[in-house]
Amino acid sequence: MTLLLSINSAGDSWSPQRWRERFEQALPNHRIVVDGADAYAKTEVRYAAVWKPAPGLLAQFPNLAVTFNLGAGVDALLSDPALPDVPLVRVVNADLTRRMTEYVTLHVLLHHRRMPKLLRAQADKQWLAKDQSAASAVRVGIMGMGTLGRDAADVLRRIGFQVAGWSRSAKPETGVVIYSGANELAAFLARTDILVVLLPLTPATTGILDRRVFAGLARDGVLGAPVLINAGRGGLQIEADILAALDDGTLAAASLDVFETEPLPQMSRLWVHPNVIVTPHNAADSDPDAIAADVAAQVLAFERGDALRNVVARGAGY
Ligand code: NDP
Ligand code: OXD
DSSP, X not given: OXXXXXXXXXXXXXXXXXXXXXXXXXXXXXXXXETTTSOOOGGGEEEXXXXXXXXXXXXXXXXXXXEEESSSOOHHHHTOTTOOSSOEEOOOOHXXXXXXXXXXXXXXXXXXXXXXXXXXXXXXXXXXXXXXXXXXXOEEEEEOOSHHHHHHHHHHXXXXXXXXXXXXXXXXXXXXXXXXXXXXXXXXXXXXXXXXXXXXXXXXXXXXXXXXXXXXXXXXXXXXXXXXXXOSOGGGBOHHHHHHHHHTXXXXXXXXXXXXXXXXXXXXXXXXXXXXXXXXXXXXXXOHHHHHHHHHHXXXXXXXXXXXXXXXXXXXXX
16 A cells, blocks of 8 residues: 655655654554655555645546645645545544644733834833733634634633634534624624634635625724734735724734735735734644654554544535
8 A cells, every 4th residue: 555745845844854754653554755855656556645736746646545734724635626535534633732822812912911012112212101801801812713722711711811713603612702704703803903814714714804804893892903814724814904904903913923925025015014023934844753653544444443632514515
């Protein structure tokens, strides 16, 4: 049985060699091949473990049984019109979840504790007067209460923030107030000072972060104006609307990890806007040690006849 690796991303954690070594350790009775580096027959490929493979690549393997996406979001794969109709499994992994919760907590706290303002004051050797509010005075709203949203909500709630979530379906078991569906979006936004976005990119969510959403956020909070934190996908946001909202004070600040075009083009004003924190789509990186072990366990379970976990519902797009 052959597992094919196809990875198109930069950085240490995306070195195909690192992934190959992890898979060879975890699946010693399988052949691991790296697309573009190894010779292999198209008919031998039974599993594909991929991150942003070239469109059309997966359609070339007639015996493909399962595609494993090596990240949580599957939008890049689902945009391939030739994606084979075999189960598509995405990452749900405690290591990835914890990394995202770190990012969300870090940025909520940065804005809550006015760190951008303090860093600017330090640059000017300015000793500012105290300007602090309790976490319990700040209303955080999380769009997307899936694996990642629920964990972040739990940590923020325990720090003391007033946390609510918004998702497609109601979720009684999350321990925070949940709003669901288009009908409850306005009420969710109206009680939100810091908007955290952990939605998947689907036809229903594309461009959802627009001027109407920003204008619907709470304007009576202790931060003065609302803050946007998007670590979901760049396609969720209209960047011209974010800049306009920052310029006219509809938004106080934004932390953005994802962008309409990645890498963020040099000419984008987001790079230099004083109230924007840009991170290079690194909120939660996929760790080969943690994730190859999960994928390998799923391969072995599948071969024993067990059901696959975390299979993407293609109709919903996530
Ligand atoms: P899940 O599939 O577990 O959760 C998705 C959540 O979004 C669910 O609560 C779902 O609602 C909700 N949702 C989906 N569509 C809609 C809609 N139309 N209206 C309202 N709510 C909707 O995903 P994860 O939590 O694992 O991951 C979320 C996203 O985070 C990924 O898709 C990816 O894009 C992004 N990500 C970014 C990373 C980064 O480094 N920046 C790293 C990892 C992930 P319901 O619960 O009702 O189904
Ligand atoms: C993911 C990501 O979806 O890294 O896992 O963006």
